[in-house]
Amino acid sequence: MSGIPLPALFTQAKDVTLAELHRRLEEEGFEGIRYSHGAVFRFIDAGGSRLTVLAERSGLSKQALGEVVTELERQGYVERTTDPDDQRAKIIRLTERGMQAQAAAARLLGDIERRWAQHLGRDRIAGMRLALEEVIRFEKG
Amino acid sequence: MSGIPLPALFTQAKDVTLAELHRRLEEEGFEGIRYSHGAVFRFIDAGGSRLTVLAERSGLSKQALGEVVTELERQGYVERTTDPDDQRAKIIRLTERGMQAQAAAARLLGDIERRWAQHLGRDRIAGMRLALEEVIRFEKG
């Protein structure tokens, strides 16, 4: 009950993890990737997704997601094409480089978690993950 | 290694915890308290602290902390007085209401953690806390 307050604890954990991830992404040549870009990399379908779908899945507004897409587009990670079946809609699709970045991020996050497991023990990290997931479900549900 | 990416997991945990904390603070009449205000409530000394000290302890810039203090001052949670020993310096001090809010926040965070312990087991929550702390130290040190 004492010690660092829970919100601070979670925030610091997020911050150190992200710092490490972004540092390593840059080392591998994937520059300019920021936290918010995860909303696209995490939720996009293999064949591309509509902006509205990405917004729904990530819980962001369409505008917020549109900005993220615009930035990723400028950096060459995604491309926007008009949906041939619906002229209003755009399909967001990862470029080759985008797919590489997506794969690198997943791999690096796995590396980070493995490194933690080596230091604290596999079961303690698995337990932390599970406890976090249950706590989130508990507060949300 | 699979499942929700670590940064998303930590972010969600922070968000649900803060949402619950702020909801309950409002229920008790402590309105207008936001995430960033914790920088003051967490680090201020019983007899008051200088702005610079609070900035150092919280890791924020003096300007950022100054804004937070200004807001808390407007809402009656803290007051600024000039340090009699140093005319440049101001001493930030919790008002009576500020102390009540600080105590309420600590108590409510304790309640939240106890509720989790009842649901998942005391040792699992303690284990989660410890794992988080060690992971943070590991990445930082």
Add this chain to the structure above:
DNA sequence: GCAAGATAGTACGGTCACCTTACTATCTTT
């Protein structure tokens, strides 16, 4: 005992990650 530098706090402007309220273009339904 006074100029030179350090320190406390404020002002201004910028960035990032979002939001809401409008709007245009296109589709769907009646």
Add this chain to the structure above:
DNA sequence: AAAGATAGTAAGGTGACCGTACTATCTTGC
């Protein structure tokens, strides 16, 4: 074909920060 729904964009706002620059005051070295 008009009325309404939907896809995306535009414009402007907020919260939580940052850096650079400034004023007022204190401390030190000579």
